[in-house]
Amino acid sequence: MDFSFGYLIDGFITAISPINIFWAFVGCLIGTLVGVLPGIGPSSGIAILLPLTATLGDATGSIIMMAAIYYGAMYGGSTTAIMVNIPGEASSVATAIDGFQLAKQGRAGPTLAICALSSWVAGTIGVVGLTLFAPPLASVALAFGPPEYFALMFMGMALVIGLSGKALLKGIIGAGLGLLLSYIGQNPLTGASRLTFGNLDLMAGIDFISVIIGLFALGEVFINIERHVLYMLEQGKIEWIPRWSDIVACRWATLRATAIGFFMGLLPGCSPAVTTFVAYDVEKRLSKHPERFGKGAIEAVAAVEAANNATSSAGFVPLFAFGLPTGPALAVLLGGLMMYGLTPGPMLFAENPQFVWAVIASMYIGNFICLLLNLPLIGLWARIALVPFPVLGPLIVIFAVLGAYSIRFLMFDVWVALLFGVVGYFMRKFHFPIVPMILAFVLANMMETSLSQSLLISGGSPTIFFTRPIALGFMVLGFAAIIRGLWIQFRSRELEVAEEGDD
Amino acid sequence: MKTQRVADIVSGVFVALIGLILCIEASSIPNPLDEPLHPNALPMSMAIFTLLMGLLLSFRSYRIKDSTLTVEWPERDGWIRNGVFGTALVVYLVLVPIIGMPISSALFTTSMIWYLERTIVRSVVSGVTVALMLYYVFIKFLELPYPLGIFERI
Numbered sequence: 001m002d003f004s005f006g007y008l009i010d011g012f013i014t015a016i017s018p019i020n021i022f023w024a025f026v027g028c029l030i031g032t033l034v035g036v037l038p039g040i041g042p043s044s045g046i047a048i049l050l051p052l053t054a055t056l057g058d059a060t061g062s063i064i065m066m067a068a069i070y071y072g073a074m075y076g077g078s079t080t081a082i083m084v085n086i087p088g089e090a091s092s093v094a095t096a097i098d099g100f101q102l103a104k105q106g107r108a109g110p111t112l113a114i115c116a117l118s119s120w121v122a123g124t125i126g127v128v129g130l131t132l133f134a135p136p137l138a139s140v141a142l143a144f145g146p147p148e149y150f151a152l153m154f155m156g157m158a159l160v161i162g163l164s165g166k167a168l169l170k171g172i173i174g175a176g177l178g179l180l181l182s183y184i185g186q187n188p189l190t191g192a193s194r195l196t197f198g199n200l201d202l203m204a205g206i207d208f209i210s211v212i213i214g215l216f217a218l219g220e221v222f223i224n225i226e227r228h229v230l231y232m233l234e235q236g237k238i239e240w241i242p243r244w245s246d247i248v249a250c251r252w253a254t255l256r257a258t259a260i261g262f263f264m265g266l267l268p269g270c271s272p273a274v275t276t277f278v279a280y281d282v283e284k285r286l287s288k289h290p291e292r293f294g295k296g297a298i299e300a301v302a303a304v305e306a307a308n309n310a311t312s313s314a315g316f317v318p319l320f321a322f323g324l325p326t327g328p329a330l331a332v333l334l335g336g337l338m339m340y341g342l343t344p345g346p347m348l349f350a351e352n353p354q355f356v357w358a359v360i361a362s363m364y365i366g367n368f369i370c371l372l373l374n375l376p377l378i379g380l381w382a383r384i385a386l387v388p389f390p391v392l393g394p395l396i397v398i399f400a401v402l403g404a405y406s407i408r409f410l411m412f413d414v415w416v417a418l419l420f421g422v423v424g425y426f427m428r429k430f431h432f433p434i435v436p437m438i439l440a441f442v443l444a445n446m447m448e449t450s451l452s453q454s455l456l457i458s459g460g461s462p463t464i465f466f467t468r469p470i471a472l473g474f475m476v477l478g479f480a481a482i483i484r485g486l487w488i489q490f491r492s493r494e495l496e497v498a499e500e501g502d503d
Numbered sequence: 504m505k506t507q508r509v510a511d512i513v514s515g516v517f518v519a520l521i522g523l524i525l526c527i528e529a530s531s532i533p534n535p536l537d538e539p540l541h542p543n544a545l546p547m548s549m550a551i552f553t554l555l556m557g558l559l560l561s562f563r564s565y566r567i568k569d570s571t572l573t574v575e576w577p578e579r580d581g582w583i584r585n586g587v588f589g590t591a592l593v594v595y596l597v598l599v600p601i602i603g604m605p606i607s608s609a610l611f612t613t614s615m616i617w618y619l620e621r622t623i624v625r626s627v628v629s630g631v632t633v634a635l636m637l638y639y640v641f642i643k644f645l646e647l648p649y650p651l652g653i654f655e656r657i
Contacts, residue, residue, distance in 0.1 A: 169560050173518055176553040180525055183546045187532075192542050194532040195525060225588045225619070226581040390619030391629060394612045397592065398633055401599075401608070402641070402649075409648050414596055422589075429574055430510045448545055455540045 008131065011357030015365055020064050024362055027065035028370045031072020032377075035088055036079050046070060046332045059340035060355055064362040066336050068369070070329055071123065074272075074312050075370050078115050078305055083108060083384045084396050086217040086403065090273030091311075093212055093438055094280045094304040100220075101296035104232055108382040110242035113375065114250055114298055115305045117242075120371040122258040122306035126313025127363045129262055130320075144267050146453035147464045151474035152267075153447040154465075156274055158478045159281045160436040161485030168485060171436040174427075178440030181206055188449050201412040208441055210404045214417040215434050217400040219424020221393050229389045238385060240378070250302035253283050261307030265314030271327045272311040273442045277435075279307035313363070320356060507572035508564050515561030522554030584619075591615055603652035605642070609634035 014020065030049060046069050077088035082099035095115070102111040144152075157175065164171025184195045185205025196202040224232075257279035264275045283303040284293040293300050318324040323343065325331040337343070342352060384392070404417035427434055458464035465471045504510045529550050532543035577585065595611040613630030617623060641647050 169556065169563065173553065173556045173560060176549055176556060177518070177521070179549045180521075180546065180553060183549070187542045190534075190536050190542055192533055192535060194542060194546055195528050197528060222585055222588070226577040226585045228581070228584065388620065391616050391625065393619065394615040395629070395633070397615075398608050398612060401596070402604075402637075405599075405604070405649065406647065411596065411600060414599075418592060418596065429576070430514050431507065432514070451545075452540050460540075 007353050007357040008361060010354060011359075011361035012364075014060065014354065014358035015064065015361035020061055020358075020362060021365065021369075023061045023065040024068045024366045025369050025373070027068025028072040028075075028366060028373050031069035031074075032076040032079075032370070032373060033072075034069065035073035035076020046073075046329060046336065059342065060358050062340060063337060063342075063355075063359050064366070066333055067359060067363060068366040070312065070333060071309075071363070071366050071370050072373075073329075074123075074309055075116065075119055075374050078119075078301075078308075079112065079381050080399070082111055082115070082301070083381055084217065084392070084399070085220045086396065086400055087212050088403070090208055090212070090271065090442055091276050091308045093216070093273065093435070094276040095301055095308075096216055097280070097294055097435065098297050098300040098304075101294070102298060102301065103382075103385055105296050106238040106385065107296070107298070108385050109238070109240035109378050110246050111298060111301055112378040112381055113242045114246060114302050116371050116374040116378070117247065118250060118254040118257075118302040118306040119309040120367055121254050122261060123309040123313055123367040123370075124364060125255075125258050126262050126265075126310040127360065127367065130313055130316050130363070131360055133317075143470070145468075146450040146457065147468050147471040148474070149267070149450035150447060150454055151465055151471035151478070152270075153274075153443045153450065155474045155478035155481070156278065156443050157440065157447075158481035158485075159277055159439060161481055164433050164436055164485075167431060167433055170432045174432055174434070174437035175440035178437035179444045181211065181437075182208075182441050182444030183448075188445060189452050201410075204408070204410075204412075206416055207407045207413055208438075209407050210413040210417040211420050211441060212438055213400045213404050214420025214422075215424035215427070215438070217396055218417060218421025219428060219434075221396055221400075222421060222425040223428055224389055225393060232385050232387075232389055232392060238382065240382060246298050250299045253299040253303040254306040256282065256286075257303035257306035258310040261310030262314045265311030265326065266317055267326065270311070271442075272308045275307045275311045276304045277439050277442070279303045309367075316360075316363075320360075505573055505576070506570070507574055508567060508570050510574050511564035512561045515557045515559070515564065517557070518560065519554045519557030522550045522552070522557055526550035526554060587618060588615065591618075599652070600650050601652050603654050604649040605634040605637040606652070606654070608637055 015024075034049070046066055049066075049069055074091070077092040078095045078099065079088075081087040081092035081096035082103050085096050085100040087093040087096045099111055099115075102108065160171050160175045161168065164174075180195070182205075184202055186193055186203060193203050260279045260282060261272070261275045264270050264278065265272070280293075280300055280303060283300055284290045287293065287297070287299070289297075315326040315330045318326055319330050319334060323334065325334045342355065387395075400417060401414055404414040405411065407413050424434060426432075454464050455462070465475050504513055526547060529543045529546040532541075532546065534541045534543070591611060591614060595607055598607040598610070601607075609630040611630075612633045613626045616626035616629050620626075637649065642649050642651070
């Protein structure tokens with residue numbers, strides 16, 4: 001793929017035709033609504049709505065709508081994470097950490113607005129990166145093999161140190177349990193069942209979404225029921241629009257997270273779930289007031305949303321350049337492209353340049369449409385905070401049950417969510433940080449797969465992680481973070497207590 | 504478990520037990536393809552690690568005897584509310600495959616809103632709205648295969 005200004009202009013001309021703008025609008029709207037539903041993430045949303053796009057009868061319009069659904073779902077997922085502490089998908093977990101606290105403080109409106117703005121900025125910058133730098137960036141992605149992936153995930157595990165706050169040992173325990181949870185089911189390479197105790201339901205593994213729905217949503221509901229909370233709002237006042245100081249405070253966080261999300265998102269398999277946590281941790285380390293993180297730091301939400309959307313845009317780079325989907329949602333998109341007789345890869349640009357550039361141009365427009373669509377809806381979403389909790393609590397549970405069931409349409413996942421609701425309740429009571437468990441769960445599968453593949457390549461020798469430069473760099477960073485964190489923690493003689501903000 | 508110290512000791516033991524159980528289960532994982540990384544390597548090592556970390560937490564908490572931190576347990580009313588809510592949730596999930604998602608959700612919503620704030624009108628309206636939304640938006644429009652239970656054939 002070579003960048004061509006002429007093709008891009010032609011693409012814009014195609015994309016801004018009234019009918020294609022309409023399909024982009026419909027896609028953004030439907031994607032946002034789908035994204036709001038927990039359990040039905042972008043991949044499920046695109047899969048469910050694929051037949052709808054097929055009725056359009058026009059490949060360009062259909063793909064524009066599918067891409068818009070993908071973008072819209074990314075926007076929508078953060079709404080429930082902020083308003084009711086139900087992360088709709090893995091990438092919204094980091095949003096929920098500070099977003100929900102901000103909503104309880106009556107700042108849902110500004111938070112949702114900052115989400116929309118940072119998402120738009122990051123998504124647009126990401127599409128610019130896709131437009132101008134796709135071939136060399138895709139080549140960089142190809143330099144990452146299994147050893148580099150494992151080392152990157154290992155470094156990601158070091159984030160547990162920062163995310164555990166004052167309760168490092170508890171955080172490590174949580175991470176260990178998260179890893180063990182991910183091992184339940186079938187070995188990703190051999191297919192052998194493990195840790196299933198002979199139970200058929202467990203052979204399918206435990207889904208991540210049901211765990212986070214339980215830990216976040218149900219656990220929080222139990223706490224609020226116990227305290228007889230009347231309103232989610234901790235104070236009577238509610239803000240509707242962001243302050244200019246909020247926007248200024250978030251500008252660098254947004255740009256940094258965009259860079260992190262975009263470059264990490266180029267790597268196949270590096271999902272927004274990973275990049276959002278990395279961006280969160282980076283912002284916490286760079287912040288002059290890291291103690292605010294977890295208690296309602298709006299720049300944390302801006303960073304997470306920016307990373308999320310930048311990763312989404314970056315995912316199109318290997319998809320278009322090599323036909324390599326970087327995640328489940330893009331894999332479904334790939335299927336959609338092939339359904340219309342279009343095979344992503346180097347030849348796509350040579351054989352169908354008008355189509356490709358029209359889709360790229362529509363991403364600029366789609367991003368803007370998502371922003372225009374979501375800003376007016378902020379008032380509607382923020383009003384959720386005004387609903388009395390005796391009404392809101394049961395509705396959150398219904399939503400959580402729907403979300404858990406929608407993962408695989410199994411009641412087993414709902415029971416898992418309930419179990420982890422109880423686990424989440426006791427974790428809060430005993431001051432165990434929740435996020436390390438989730439982070440470990442997210443990283444575990446890729447860590448294990450890349451570890452197994454690396455050892456196959458090296459004939460069983462672990463030195464492969466230390467003889468390849470990129471992998472070595474990540475391993476050194478990871479070990480340094482772990483050692484430093486352990487040293488600081490074990491010098492302390494206090495009980496391990498995760499503050500409320502460490503969740 | 505009134506104090507955080509006792510809670511940490513008990514939690515550590517509980518975590519260690521989980522590690523031990525999973526360690527035993529992991530030992531039975533076979534290696535049919537003779538992989539260089541045995542399929543039980545990671546589960547076993549993490550189970551042992553979790554066992555050790557649990558014991559470490561208990562030991563470390565045991566040694567810190569001067570802490571005054573307490574666990575915020577609820578009052579009696581809070582226990583009752585949580586107990587009723589949890590029981591209702593379990594009943595709800597049991598009923599879903601039997602009478603379907605819309606009806607069971609409506610019953611759960613209505614009963615819990617009434618229990619928490621004793622308003623009949625709001626609870627009934629909310630329950631009916633939930634049922635209608637589930638049926639017409641999720642099941643009919645989005646064609647998601649949510650269970651309808653005994654109403655499947657209607």
